[in-house]
Amino acid sequence: MWGVPATLTTCKVTGKLTLMSAEVTDALFRSPLHERHVALGAKFAAFGGWEMPLEYAGGGVLKEHAAVREAVGVFDVSHLGKARVRGAGAAEFVNSCLTNDLGRIKPGQAQYTLCCDDSGGVVDDLIAYLISEDEVFLIPNAANTAEVVRRLAAAAPAGIEVVDEHQAYAVLAVQGPQSASVLAKLGLPTEHGYMSFATASVGGVSLIDCRTGYTGEHGYELVVPWDDAAAVWDALIEAGVRPCGLGARDTLRTEMGYPLHGQELSLEISPVQARSGWAVGWTKPAFWGRDALTAEKASGARRTLRGLELTGRGIPRGHMEVYAGAQRIGETTSGTFSPTKKVGIALALIDTAAGVADGDLVQIDIRGKRIEARVVKPPFVQPSVR
Template sequence: MSALLRSPLHERHVALGAKFASFGGWEMPLEYAGGGVLKEHTAVREAAGVFDVSHLGKARVRGAGAAAFVNSCLTNDLGRIAPGKAQYTLCCAENGGVVDDLIAYLLSDDEVFLIPNAANTAEVVRLLTAAAPAGITVTGEHHDWAVLAVQGPQSAAVVAKLGLPALSDYMSFAVSEAGYVVCRTGYTGEHGYELVVPSGAATEVWDALIDAGVQPCGLGARDTLRTEMGYPLHGQDLTLDITPVQARSGWAVGWNKPAFWGRDALVAEKAAGPRRTLRGLELTGRGIPRGHMQVYAGDQLIGETTSGTFSPTRKVGIALALLDTAAAVTEGDLVQIDIRGRRTEARVVKPPFVQTSVR
């Protein structure tokens, strides 16, 4: 653990009895004493929880035409949104594989703030820097900011109590008088906010949230929450070998744009049809699926799970899996997951596995 980076809130996590894990090169809280993943997951679904996600990257692109430049690189179409809005997008390789999925905050035509995943931040910054024309700068600000995700049905009341703008429009953001960026985003499927605050102010904001009765939550609950929603995790459900077309993330691709990284490969794959597709699987009996478990239709191997967990909300095992298109399985069909040598029946379903208040 000693070689791992630490959040500016690390000592707060220690004081709360956090169990730590390595994630994207950072030592981050997995769960806290006095409840664990189940309590933390339930708090987000029913009330409000706060996640320290300061390991997420931060980068800024500035200069005349910065938004147009970013738009020519990343998959989604920034032209669909106005300043003050954020957008989920993908950074793809030329073969269509996903280097990273990230959030782009459009400040103006000349400034875009990006939040990539922790492990991929350096590569995203490198690629953008190498492609940037004269007059446009790409600056890594990974350690300048902390990110706190306040999620759950009561999150709006909590954010308002802190004197911050409790925005109602999904994927909108505002900058507070103190310079905090408040965005109506999250990774849990619940109404929520991500607060991007200067690293030096992180403990003050964290303490205010805990004093307001918000449940501290670790990355264990973040994973069960996002899996229940069918949200992909880079490194598992999206990788350099798994394209947006295969992952059913084509909605985050601006297909009519003339240029973005990986465009030719993705357009060709979309036209031909992917050889495999990401599907939801719900166990019909007992068992907990994990990633990289083989999936069968009868005696035929048809794919592999990419993510899997026990759903605290549904009380059933759930998974995301890449299934061969040629197998022609459809929603409602039964397949089997090889869980530690035992074939366990699962039904093919369309995520999300739970219905929540994301919008």
């Protein structure tokens, strides 16, 4: 139907082979910038129910990664969900559901938060934009948007509306030390603080400009009306911003130790285990999963997310066993080659009972060979996000 030839590619985000064929792409959503990506020679993979660019011709993951660390790159992350909660007391309602405390921020600011179930497992992690006491805009992960919307809508009292706006907006993440200068040249505001947002326009296109990102670098995420995304993308590319795919996005976020839902956070991995308790408003009277998380925090998590940095050659991936001597002590959740440090790095859930401390040496079973790694506290690379 789409005229896309069948190809077998390795997804650098998941480490899995993904067949990109007409049969597969028929079932996938596409960004409003899909044709722009095709013209730039992008390689695609299925991710969260969407067909998204992994890397671009003439670049590749290493060059795209370097562009964000050293200059500026742009990611099309329009696959991310968008939902709006509005009505009298909408912010108070959202605050009673999600983990973080919206009372800590003011309108015009954004907040990382979690949607948990009663067991304390993570349905999704997301960003909440506080527009007013009566309106909150949410950006969940692609595959979890419908479930987040369903849960919020089911719990919403009369007078509060929860609307799925997944394909009403595109999201362009402009990241890197030169991001502010590039956006300023386009007439966009750049001086607002980290995790705050402002309304603005580029070439007559109204958008939301938020100081946030998923790379550890100074950056912005532009929330743009779906049908106007191409005009803003073109302006960024003409300004010299390098297009970057999800392959580089994954290496960048792994260097920062940022979690990816489905790997470091899930219904089976709580925020306490994932060391994401900083995104929980522990003193709030109510939020989904509060009792279970409070109990787990008090008793101590049975496993904890740690960073592992290889001392020898090898590239770890997710779901590899971790050992201390002959004892299996955990499993990796994500792993990659760090383009910045030039070594293999991983995130892993390590059994608390193993008594492993930062600086200790462990081994990762990489395809049947035990490779030594040092336990470290992420980030692996010093962030400059603020």
